[in-house]
Amino acid sequence: MTDITCKFTLNGRTEQVSIAPNTTLLHMLRESFMLTGVREGCGHGECGSCSIIVDGKLMNSCLILAVEAEGKEIQTVEGLAAPDGKLHPVQQAFVDESGMQCGACTSGMVLSVKTLLDANPDPTREEMKEALAGNFCRCTGWELIFKSVEEAAIAMRQGAAR
Amino acid sequence: MVVFYRRMPEFDYVRPRSLDEALDLVGDAEAGRYRLFAGGTDILEQLKTRKVEAPEAVVDLKNIPALGGIEREENGTLRIGATATVAEVAASPLVAGGGTALVQGAREIASIQIQNRATIAGNICNAVSSADSAPPLLALDARIVCTGTDGERSIDIADFFEGPGRSTLRPGEIVKDIRIPAHAGNWQSVYLKTAPRGKMDLAWVGVAVAAAIDNGVIEDIRIALGAVAPTPIRARRAEETLRGQAAVPDLVNSAAETAAGEANPRADSFRASEDYRREVVGVLVRRAINQLAA
Numbered sequence: 001m002t003d004i005t006c007k008f009t010l011n012g013r014t015e016q017v018s019i020a021p022n023t024t025l026l027h028m029l030r031e032s033f034m035l036t037g038v039r040e041g042c043g044h045g046e047c048g049s050c051s052i053i054v055d056g057k058l059m060n061s062c063l064i065l066a067v068e069a070e071g072k073e074i075q076t077v078e079g080l081a082a083p084d085g086k087l088h089p090v091q092q093a094f095v096d097e098s099g100m101q102c103g104a105c106t107s108g109m110v111l112s113v114k115t116l117l118d119a120n121p122d123p124t125r126e127e128m129k130e131a132l133a134g135n136f137c138r139c140t141g142w143e144l145i146f147k148s149v150e151e152a153a154i155a156m157r158q159g160a161a162r
Numbered sequence: 163m164v165v166f167y168r169r170m171p172e173f174d175y176v177r178p179r180s181l182d183e184a185l186d187l188v189g190d191a192e193a194g195r196y197r198l199f200a201g202g203t204d205i206l207e208q209l210k211t212r213k214v215e216a217p218e219a220v221v222d223l224k225n226i227p228a229l230g231g232i233e234r235e236e237n238g239t240l241r242i243g244a245t246a247t248v249a250e251v252a253a254s255p256l257v258a259g260g261g262t263a264l265v266q267g268a269r270e271i272a273s274i275q276i277q278n279r280a281t282i283a284g285n286i287c288n289a290v291s292s293a294d295s296a297p298p299l300l301a302l303d304a305r306i307v308c309t310g311t312d313g314e315r316s317i318d319i320a321d322f323f324e325g326p327g328r329s330t331l332r333p334g335e336i337v338k339d340i341r342i343p344a345h346a347g348n349w350q351s352v353y354l355k356t357a358p359r360g361k362m363d364l365a366w367v368g369v370a371v372a373a374a375i376d377n378g379v380i381e382d383i384r385i386a387l388g389a390v391a392p393t394p395i396r397a398r399r400a401e402e403t404l405r406g407q408a409a410v411p412d413l414v415n416s417a418a419e420t421a422a423g424e425a426n427p428r429a430d431s432f433r434a435s436e437d438y439r440r441e442v443v444g445v446l447v448r449r450a451i452n453q454l455a456a
Binding site: 001002004020021022024027040043044045046048051057058059060062063064065067068070112115129130131133134135 | 169172174220
């Protein structure tokens, strides 16, 4: 097995690593970059707690090889807040509405909601359910999560209008 | 009990830039030495759970331009490249319209996260009976075009599946694209699915119907069933009873019963009983035809 060098953008910064081909992107982000907001839940694409954004698209990092990061733009929950620490409207809404219980699913959930609202600023409940189908909240705290999405949508629409 | 490992066995990774380069690697290699890799959502899971032997290397096909894209060719054939993702197919205006069943099937596959990564070709190559893209592609009369050291061949999707997890694809062959022939403007299609949960679940039953219906008369029709036989299948006897006939309730009901009789569901599945699956085939076939005839 030969390590492969790859270069990519991670949360806005250019990075280069040499990595074993059997490493998942999830493990690379956690272990080489200490981005522990990327969580390993099930490890096979069912739970969504490892969700990240690759070139603008939401994906499960547990089912991507680290070497596939070559040339890609990767965003994790750690890259969501502004440089001054101000939370992204989706993060703020989850805080304000208590859109979490144990918090294990939250970082993946927040990224799913961000990609949903970037594409659809005013989603219906049905559209929220479809967009979040790949993120499991085992605490079953869906009502407050949907409330958080609604509040985030309002905040983002107001932000865009300003 | 399945032992679930979070780390994968060792393998190398190669990234060919052209189809020739990929064929040079895998064309004559002994079976199992290389694993073709596009979306990776099934293979990485299989490697983690040790369901498959680790290959010497995985061959990432995503950097081969000839395998990508979705396009309408001059003769009207719709070409879906082997590395076109489920999400790309679901969002393509070229697929929508007559290919609505495929859009609906694509949107039934797992989650947004998986749809952004997995490919339709991969969904087909896995040859799983419950694959949501299979009944739509059967109903749309698709062909699977693959290439190997012996040249190119085009396989009718109805002949592609051999059994659970088995297809007629030979070792060393690479799927290039999926081709859906041009359909006249009066063709419509629909995919209906039942499953325990509304999302993120495998079908109890999936039914796709494509039909050309004019003034209530079924000029031509194709009916495909998923998850009710060892492979996705066509319900050809039911199709035969409908061709050239008016879509009146008695006929549609009896065709739905015929289709249910063509299903051959597993008797030993913990997910749904044989009788239940057969019953649901009848319901969905009737519903699908009525929807297209309305």
